[in-house]
Amino acid sequence: MTDRITTITDVSEIPPEPPPRGAGLWLKENLFATPASGALSVIFGVIVIYFTSGAMNFVFDEGRRWDAITTNARLLMIQAYPEEQIVRVWLAVGIVAALLGLTLALWRTGGKVSPLRVGRTLIGIGATIAAAFFLGWLNVKILFSIDPGGGSISATQMGTAFGVGAVIIAIGWGITRLKNPKDDRISVMGLLGLAMVGVAVALPNLYVPVPGPSVEQDGIQRLTIEFTRLENSTVIPWVVIMAVGAIAYLIGKVMADNLAARAYEITRNIVIGLWVAAFPVIVLVILRDPALDYERIRAWYLPVGIAFGIVGYLLLGQLTTPHTNESSRVVSGLLLVTGILLFFVPADRTGLVLAVMLGILAVYALSTRGWVGGEMGRYVAAVVFALFVVGIFVFESTSDYSEYLVRWLVFSLALFALASPTFGGEGAARRRYLGLWVAWVIILVYLMVITSTVSTVEVSGSFFIGGLSLTIILSVVSLAASFPLGVLLALGRTSSMPIFRVLSTGYIEIVRGVPLITLLLIGFLLLPVALPPNVTLSGVLRAILVMTLFSAAYLAENVRGGLQSIPRGQNEAAMALGMSTVQMTVFITLPQALRAVIPAIVGQVIAVFKDTSLVVIVGLFDLLRIARNVIPNQSVPFNFQNATKETLIAAAIIYWIFTFSFSRYSQRLEKKLGVGER
């Protein structure tokens, strides 16, 4: 057996060789590995050629009315927003650009790429441009009859494309030839900045198709398309906005690189707060320009806000101490019932109602301190409260919107009081909670003031803005509102209490069983009947309400899936530690559940964004309606009838840009939250 063992006497390391490479090898391994995959590659290649050729010929066809889009770009974005107030729109876009710049910098977006990758990408782009134009010129028709030069792309155009493509390929190739091409050292954000500079330079020199004068040709009026430069009124604001974004990014970068950890954390939170505040401020204040009535503000809103702020502060200060568990529950319950019932009391009775409520609270407070005979005090309080409840139903509801401020404040105070044993505490926790109350009062008063005044922007139609802006407003508001509702429904459906379970399940199953169009129509026609007689909701609010209710049902099911994926041991551990059900849900169950269902939620967000196109049913002018109905119906001053194909393609591209950004962001979010890793 010894002769079976071979001894290797001289083992010096064999120098490593580079792996086999080459385009031919790549093709062989990836596209033509087996005869079947080879056949598929060929078929697919043919399909690509056919489609590219057809698409290029479509785009450059003489009869295309791309000028319909360029002339109506403003219409698509903001619909009939008055020309003289357009500054507001630019201001809004500028604010978003600044915030975006700050966010990208503070969250350290964009890493580094290697010159090899940049170069290869450029080569790819150049080659694609050249190939596309070549295929377009080739004009591959169905059944493979080829008609070179017979389509919409002339030889000159193809030549120019080849030239441009060659230049780009050369640049790309040059970059790959730099020293150490594989080191990741080109900053992505730097490239983006370079691109923006390029755009800023190109914009004033860009030629876009616009309708020209119609000429007589062969006895028929023919429409012509001219190419002109973009107007300064478009170019300058865009350049300014890009500059603002870039400057904001640089400021953010400086902060990100130089701030200490704590200050960095605080700055990030401030930016998040700014984003949250930016939306209502932009929509309600900047774009809508409410006509503020300063007298009314001084006389009513401010005093009420301050009074509630102080009363709430004292009351919550009392309720957040750790030892008032039972009395806080009773007081909160009383407040909640009062808050709900107040919605049915007319304005002039509000003061009376509030006085009674305070009286009851005082009696109860005194009774717990033994000044008014303990039990007796509670009975008195209960009797007075019962009388008060009965008395309320004798009265009618109010119509003055500003009176609702008091109702909302009482309601909010009730919710805060209910949550105080769970979220209050000593020291810092308490200060935070009381601070939250004061901040909420300020926000509520601000929103009430802004929304209860008329806008000075005069637009015919039901809302002061339309187009893409309306789509965005509808989506953001309904998604933001449907989120808490959806979570509550999910918790209700999995609750151990039968009534919550039945109500939640009923709601979810009914709403999910009806198409959105039906719900919109129901909402539009039936809501005015269902609400109290003097309350009117504008078309947009009704659409938002319906979309919120719709989206909440689907969101609830997604969240429920997440809730059910959490092992029972988590809840048991939380309960064993003495946490209440609310605390357990907020700190343990929901964070884990929501993390698990991010893909489903993002899918929901994308769906809702596109479903907003259905509000055409209720008379609103969103992006799709303008693209499909408004522009192709124009005949004066330019005739864009039959431009539907072009406008629909434009609308599709705009939708795609947004939804693709959502899904890319969700991938990033999943990575950051460690979804899918244990």
Added chain:
Amino acid sequence: MVASDARDMIVCDDVKKWFGDFQVLKGITTTIKETEVVIVIGPSGSGKSTFIRCINRLEAHQEGSIIVDDIELTNDLRNIEKIRSEVGMVFQQFNLFPHLTVIDNITLAPLWVRKNPKAEAEETARELLERVGIPEQADKYPGQLSGGQQQRVAIARALAMKPKVMLFDEPTSALDPEMIKEVLDVMQELAASGMTMIVVTHEMGFARAVADRVLFFDYGQIVEEGTPEHFFTDPSHDRTKLFLSQIL
């Protein structure tokens, strides 16, 4: 060791529990005194886990009474919350909160249930991490720790609420042999410091070393109880003898 004048910490009187038609506890009567360490052993399905889960109301008993630290365990939420804040529990599957760091796991309940100030809660948490031997893991996530370390964090988390009683439901059953020792050492130190403990376990060596009393459960009843000397060397019941002969 239990002082002779130690007060009754947990009094169970004829506790019965059913899961549907199946009776899992058939009248458990026992008293656990302060600082006593009681080890509960028995075959699976004998109701020992159910018994200790009844003590902090993770399961509800249908008949009989359980009185913890002079508070009766009923459906009254206030009693349940009070008892839960005095009774800490350590689970077989650790049940740490994976989305929070170790230190956040430990301070979560003291912050929000006891409303302790943040600095105090963090200081207590770090002291407890020292006590269980892993102070350097404070800022890691549970997923980054080994099983033994996770269980020790779970013990620290339960101790952070300063409980009067600690319940252990097979704390080392999910660990591999190398890590069992580290957890048992912590539990031994805890017992020596005077904590009232009820431990459901299969670690007989630990039972022998630390127990003041051993309970043997079978088919929902306490078949035998006694001191470890009596129990492991000269058990009275045949069933006990059979069980011990199979595992020792």
